[in-house]
Amino acid sequence: MTKTAKLAGVVVGTCSTRLWGLDGAERARRILAKAGLAVVGAPPADAPALLVRADWVVDGALLGLLKAEEPGVALVATHKGTKVLLAAHVSAADAPATMAALAAPAGGAAAPAHLREIVHDPDGPPIYLHRLRKRLKPVVMPLEPTTVRAAEKATFKGSYKDVTDGVTKYLWPLPARHATRWCAERGITPNMVTLVGFALVFAAMWGFWEGLFALGLAAAWVMTFLDTVDGKLARCTLTFTRFGDVFDHGIDLISPPFWWWAWHVGCLKVGADYPLPELSLWVVLGGYVILRLQEGLFKALFGMHVHVWRRGDSLFRLIVARRNPLLVILTVAAILGQPGWGMAISAAWTAVSVLVHTVQIAQALAVRRIQPVVSWLNR
Structure with a gap:
């Protein structure tokens, strides 16, 4: 060779x-x-x-x-x-x-x-998977009719990111596993799922823009669920591709600011009363960009995601002002009949998240002067 x-x-x-x-x-x-x-x-x-x-x-x-x-x-x-x-x-x-x-x-x-x-030692130490930000024991078992469900659970768990937001980590795994199996058995591809999610991005935006918050939130939450399913389907069926990864993550990256803008417009249309609406919008939008830039800076400086440095950083990832945590805030606000206050609280939480990321970067720079900055998952 x-x-x-x-x-x-x-x-x-x-x-x-x-x-x-x-x-x-x-x-x-x-x-x-x-x-x-x-x-x-x-x-x-x-x-x-x-x-x-x-x-x-x-x-x-x-x-x-x-x-x-x-x-x-x-x-x-x-x-x-x-x-x-x-x-x-x-x-x-x-x-x-x-x-x-x-x-x-x-x-x-x-x-x-x-x-x-x-x-292979089933009781041996786990392997750190950088791409999925997790430690995991490799799946090794006979493939028989009696072991299919166990193998399904194990391989699905292996496809799931450990460091993610609270909704994705705690609410979606069980229904997503069943949805992934349903799609796999019918030959539905990950990109098909992503395409449906892409359509729902616009449905959610339209609902928010028109002040139809319940309709927009329904579309948004289904989209976030499918955003979990497409990646797991790709990994479980071993059909992940560079195009699919870019398509999926591109939607994730670009769509949230448009949702928050549409929510702001919808609040104005329905006459929602809340303090500093224009400032709230710009804090949410600007904060989203700053957070993403901070995450990119941390990765460039230290070779890892900011959320996998220390255990506390991974816990903060559960609630940091990303798409799903802000959707939780907006959903609760809409249920309480205060969609505008949902925007104001989202702005405040975005500002807090930017501050936390700023402190994390400063701390990592200080630590690097003394010792290497290493993920707690890789120790």
């Missing part, structure tokens, strides 16, 4: 049990492809390959670690007292025997004895 050639990835065996709409072999193929391997039907005769069995759920993070090893290493687990070969990164010479071992029933055959074994 040349330095520029991709490592070959081979899925061994079949598995008719489906997880997130994918049978075991197709799921394994997608994991290998997302890990940057060239998925082929058989190992090359003159180059190493990464082989993985189809009838187990093996976390992509583990396969990524296996890929980084030199050929001659096997990933194994113990199941019901029996050692099971899950995957291996092997030379061309070891591929036939390893293929045979992976194709045999779990525990029915052993890989070449000279392979170095990495034994």
